[in-house]
Amino acid sequence: MLIPVMLGVTLIVFIVMQILPGDPAEIRAGEAATPEMIENIRHQLGLDKPLPVQYLIFLKNSMKLDFGRSIRTNQRVIEEFLLRYPNTIILTVSATFIFLILGIPLGIVSAVNRGSIWDGIAILVSLIGISMPAFWLGLLLIWYFAVELNWLPAFGLYSPKHVILPAFTLASFGIAYTARYTRSSVLDELMQEYVTTARSKGLREKIVLYRHVLRNALIPVVTQTALGFGYMLGGSVVIETVFSINGVGKLIVEAILYRDFPIVQGGVLLLAMNFVIVNLAADVAYGFIDPRVRVQ
Amino acid sequence: MEGEEAKNIRTEYEVRSEKSPSHKSFYQLGLRQFFRNKIAVIGGALVLVEILVAIFAPWIAPYDPLNQSIENKLLPLFSPNHLLGTDDLGRDLLSRILFGARISAVIGVGVVAIAASIAVPTGALAGFFPIFDRWISLAVNILLSFPGILLALAMAAALGPGLVNVMVAIGIYSMPMYVRVVRAQVLAIKEREFVTSARSAGVNEMRILFRHILPNCIGPIIVQATLNMGTGILYAAALSFLGLGVQPPTPEWGAMLSQSRTYIILAPHVVTLPGLAIMSVVLGFNLLGDGLRDAFDPRLRR
Numbered sequence: 001m002l003i004p005v006m007l008g009v010t011l012i013v014f015i016v017m018q019i020l021p022g023d024p025a026e027i028r029a030g031e032a033a034t035p036e037m038i039e040n041i042r043h044q045l046g047l048d049k050p051l052p053v054q055y056l057i058f059l060k061n062s063m064k065l066d067f068g069r070s071i072r073t074n075q076r077v078i079e080e081f082l083l084r085y086p087n088t089i090i091l092t093v094s095a096t097f098i099f100l101i102l103g104i105p106l107g108i109v110s111a112v113n114r115g116s117i118w119d120g121i122a123i124l125v126s127l128i129g130i131s132m133p134a135f136w137l138g139l140l141l142i143w144y145f146a147v148e149l150n151w152l153p154a155f156g157l158y159s160p161k162h163v164i165l166p167a168f169t170l171a172s173f174g175i176a177y178t179a180r181y182t183r184s185s186v187l188d189e190l191m192q193e194y195v196t197t198a199r200s201k202g203l204r205e206k207i208v209l210y211r212h213v214l215r216n217a218l219i220p221v222v223t224q225t226a227l228g229f230g231y232m233l234g235g236s237v238v239i240e241t242v243f244s245i246n247g248v249g250k251l252i253v254e255a256i257l258y259r260d261f262p263i264v265q266g267g268v269l270l271l272a273m274n275f276v277i278v279n280l281a282a283d284v285a286y287g288f289i290d291p292r293v294r295v296q
Numbered sequence: 297m298e299g300e301e302a303k304n305i306r307t308e309y310e311v312r313s314e315k316s317p318s319h320k321s322f323y324q325l326g327l328r329q330f331f332r333n334k335i336a337v338i339g340g341a342l343v344l345v346e347i348l349v350a351i352f353a354p355w356i357a358p359y360d361p362l363n364q365s366i367e368n369k370l371l372p373l374f375s376p377n378h379l380l381g382t383d384d385l386g387r388d389l390l391s392r393i394l395f396g397a398r399i400s401a402v403i404g405v406g407v408v409a410i411a412a413s414i415a416v417p418t419g420a421l422a423g424f425f426p427i428f429d430r431w432i433s434l435a436v437n438i439l440l441s442f443p444g445i446l447l448a449l450a451m452a453a454a455l456g457p458g459l460v461n462v463m464v465a466i467g468i469y470s471m472p473m474y475v476r477v478v479r480a481q482v483l484a485i486k487e488r489e490f491v492t493s494a495r496s497a498g499v500n501e502m503r504i505l506f507r508h509i510l511p512n513c514i515g516p517i518i519v520q521a522t523l524n525m526g527t528g529i530l531y532a533a534a535l536s537f538l539g540l541g542v543q544p545p546t547p548e549w550g551a552m553l554s555q556s557r558t559y560i561i562l563a564p565h566v567v568t569l570p571g572l573a574i575m576s577v578v579l580g581f582n583l584l585g586d587g588l589r590d591a592f593d594p595r596l597r598r
Contacts, residue, residue, distance in 0.1 A: 001437070008438030012447075019454040131579035133530055135537050136553060136571035143560045143567070234444020238534050253538055256453040268442070268450050275443040 006276060010062055013269045014055050022259050028071050067266030072258055077266035081248060087157050088247035091240070092232045094167035099174030099228060104221065106175070107182025112209065114187065122179060129176025134235060138169040138242040155244040166243040170235055174228045181224050182217070189217040219290045226282030230275040322592075326515075329591040336587020342580025349394055350401035359388035361395040361547040370563040383552070383566050384559050392547040393573050399548045400529045400577055403463055407528030408521045410467030415474035416510075416517060422475060423482025424505045432479075436472045445469075448531055452540045462541040466531050470524050477520045481513040515592040519585050526581030533574050549574045 025042040026033070033041075042048050045068075046057055061067065067077035110122035145165060146154035153162050189195065190213060198208045237249030244250070248267055255263035330336055349356070358379075365386040373381050380390040422432035439447065451465035485491065486509060494504050533550030535541035542548035544555055549570040556566035 001434075004434055005437050005441055008434065009441050012438060012442075013450070016450050016454045021454075021456055127579060127582060128575070131526065131530070131582050132575045133533050133537075133550070133553075133571060133578075135534060136567070136574065139553070139557055139560060139567055140571070143564060147561055230443035232444070234442070234446040234449075237445060237449060238538060241538060252449070253540075256449075257539060264450065264453060268446060271446055272442050276441050279441075 002280060006273065009272045009276065010059055010269060013265055014058055017261055017265050020261055024261055027259055062269060068262040070263050071260045077262050080251060080263060081267060081270055084246055084248045084251050087245055088236050088249060090157065090163060091166055091170060091236055091245060091247060092229065094163050095170035095174065095232045096225065096229050098167055098171040099178050100225060103175040103178025104182050106179040108186055110179065110183045111186035111190065126176035126179040129172050132172065134169055134172055135238050135242050137172050138166065138239060141165050141169060157245045166239050166245060170232050170239045173235070174232060178221065178224060178228065182221060185220055186213060186217040189213045222286055222289060223282055226279050229278055233271055233275055326592040330587055333587050333590060335583055339580050339583025339587055342576055343584050346397055346401060346577045346580060349397040353394045353398050357391035357394045359391040361387060361392040362545050363387060370559060370566065372563065373565050380569060381563065381565055383556055389566065389569060392552060393569060395547045396549045396552065396570065396573060399542060399546060402459065403532045404525035404529050406463035407466045407470060408524050410463055411470035411524060412474055412517065412521055415471040416478050419475035419478030420482050420505055420510050423479040424486055424509065432475065436475050439472045445531055445534060448535065449540065452535050457540055457543050459542050462532050462535055466528050470528065473524065474520055477516050478513055481516055482509055485509050485512050519589045522581055522585035522588060526578040526585070529574065530578050
């Protein structure tokens with residue numbers, strides 16, 4: 001399944017780049033170029049070949065991580081990507097960590113005290129978190145914590161302190177989503193018969209919860225974590241722009257605005273591949289954690 | 297004597313049917329359940345306000361949303377002639393937010409129409425015909441391999457900025473969700489007895505799928521569409537914020553945020569208000585969608 005999916009991803013990226021307005025050869029040649037120069041560049045880039053051939057060349061080069069050179073800086077796309085990738089990963093991994101340590105307990109507290117005031121608050125918070133534009137939350141956090149209180153730096157990613165605001169912003173959706181997911185997962189498990197058995201054996205409620213219910217309820221959360229990580233990888237595009245973080249997302253957005261199509265193509269493809277690999281890892285982990293499921 | 301007995305039986309039947317809810321239709325039961333759920337009703341109210349504002353914006357807005365007056369720029373909340381103040385170009389913020397409801401309503405409806413019109417039949421085919429299932433599921437997995445907003449972003453970049461292009465980009469991004477929901481429903485329903493009986497009556501397969509099975513999937517599709525309205529509006533705002541969606545001076549909430557973000561210190565309301573507008577509309581659709589799901593899911597019904 002992995003290989004067809006990856007081929008499909010490259011095909012979609014290729015097609016999207018074909019729709020992109022503007023002739024890459026003309027853009028690269030610059031404004032003062034003569035028609036011969038443009039033809040020359042077109043030939044160099046292989047843009048005069050039939051589309052299926054172009055796709056196969058793109059596929060071959062992609063496997064070698066060769067996505068050509070940036071039109072703006074003339075650097076190799078992979079170098080531009082790797083230069084910014086650490087920032088994106090720091091941001092995304094911190095955000096994943098934040099949404100797990102906040103979202104899961106919130107969901108558990110909510111489920112265990114179902115119908116209580118805490119449950120109500122948790123549900124409300126998670127609904128707001130899901131409905132709020134993250135970039136807006138980012139702007140508000142910058143305004144309050146960076147400008148009004150002057151506690152935390154707002155722009156860039158130069159120290160651990162710089163990570164807090166953007167990572168929390170990026171995590172906001174994940175916190176809310178994980179809390180909701182965990183809540184319903186725990187509630188589902190609490191209705192199972194083995195819980196009644198455990199209680200009727202006279203086990204204390206805490207042991208029933210921690211040793212029996214959570215073990216089962218948190219299994220699906222593993223897959224959700226991988227999905228959440230991917231969601232944040234995509235969301236980092238927006239958040240990096242809000243917080244002026246020099247990451248892959250900001251690179252791609254700027255490249256789109258400058259029509260620097262090799263960067264867009266390589267950046268989107270690499271982020272998608274990254275997500276595919278994380279999902280694969282989650283599937284394998286699932287098999288280890290849950291003996292009922294073994295990945296073939 | 298005989299007649300009297302018959303009358304008694306009928307009366308008993310009538311009494312029983314008044315007490316038991318079983319004579320109510322599936323949708324009546326669902327609606328009753330829905331109105332018992334206060335949170336869902338709040339969601340419905342938020343959505344209703346959004347729709348009414350979208351329709352009546354030209355009549356209720358005090359000013360033209362594009363009308364600039366530099367001498368009145370960045371007026372605070374509750375200024376004499378501008379209830380919600382003005383933005384950096386002196387445009388009335390209330391009017392811009394009211395007209396923004398129109399843009400977001402169009403985006404929400406457009407995204408759902410584009411996504412559902414293609415993805416619902418696709419999902420139905422995948423669920424009904426195993427030969428299509430492999431390929432359609434592969435396509436779904438490919439689309440889901442793009443993390444989060446990235447696919448919509450790349451599509452929006454390729455199509456260029458603009459309202460319609462944003463709807464297409466987010467519509468394509470939304471398709472896998474519908475395909476999955478419909479496929480799962482069709483898979484479950486196609487094993488039911490009425491399908492076998494339709495088949496034995498000689499109804500052709502396409503007709504069974506689209507006339508007999510698909511109408512039974514309408515509940516989950518409506519839930520998905522309601523939630524998709526919310527995510528569509530949210531993502532469109534994000535794309536417009538990045539400059540890849542609806543362009544200024546159109547009073548789109550995300551574009552408004554993007555333009556006025558530098559004024560957050562001078563006049564925080566120019567940033568807080570459009571964000572609140574986005575949040576309340578998206579929250580409305582999320583609450584409504586959740587409420588509908590709970591109301592029409594027989595497993596959760598009490």
